[in-house]
Amino acid sequence: DSGVTQTPKHLITATGQRVTLRCSPRSGDLSVYWYQQSLDQGLQFLIQYYNGEERAKGNILERFSAQQFPDLHSELNLSSLELGDSALYFCASMGTNTGELFFGEGSRLTVL
């Protein structure tokens, strides 16, 4: 158990719809990273937050947005969903002194 919690674990929806993925980082970790992993692919960096502020942005589509709340949990919003958005979405928090990323179990999104 990494201490990072992601919900939901599985989500099936239709094209054009909007979904929200939620992440609770490990207790004490201030950084949250979001990654997308398609079938047999590595992890594509989407966005990073630190203590509520956006720190870095990767290849995140304009249809996607995220935020980190005062209690440090984070949400990734995916809108106008397309078939190609089907993937595993991982959230990770970074240990303050170690630089290690602790990953949640991921949210598997299927767009039909």
Place this chain on the structure above:
Amino acid sequence: TQLLEQSPQFLSIQEGENLTVYCNSSSVFSSLQWYRQEPGEGPVLLVTVVTGGEVKKLKRLTFQFGDARKDSSLHITAAQPGDTGLYLCAGQSNDMRFGAGTRLTVKP
């Protein structure tokens, strides 16, 4: 576009064999990490290397960071079926970027 290129993409070997996988980049990183991911789970950190030329050993796994801090290798001695998984390297600069991974299968 992957900043970190990993090779080979797939590797299937017999139990007891040795193997090396590579992680290369044109960028310099302040640190480089190796993670292993098993099906249905998130990646788990194996090691962090920070200093150019650094070598770290973790039981049968040996990790090396290139002198210029742009590349790294992971060598596994006497591979076991339990080593099966997706091995990912990640470079830290302003954020943490991952390579596409090497998918290793060790057959009994």
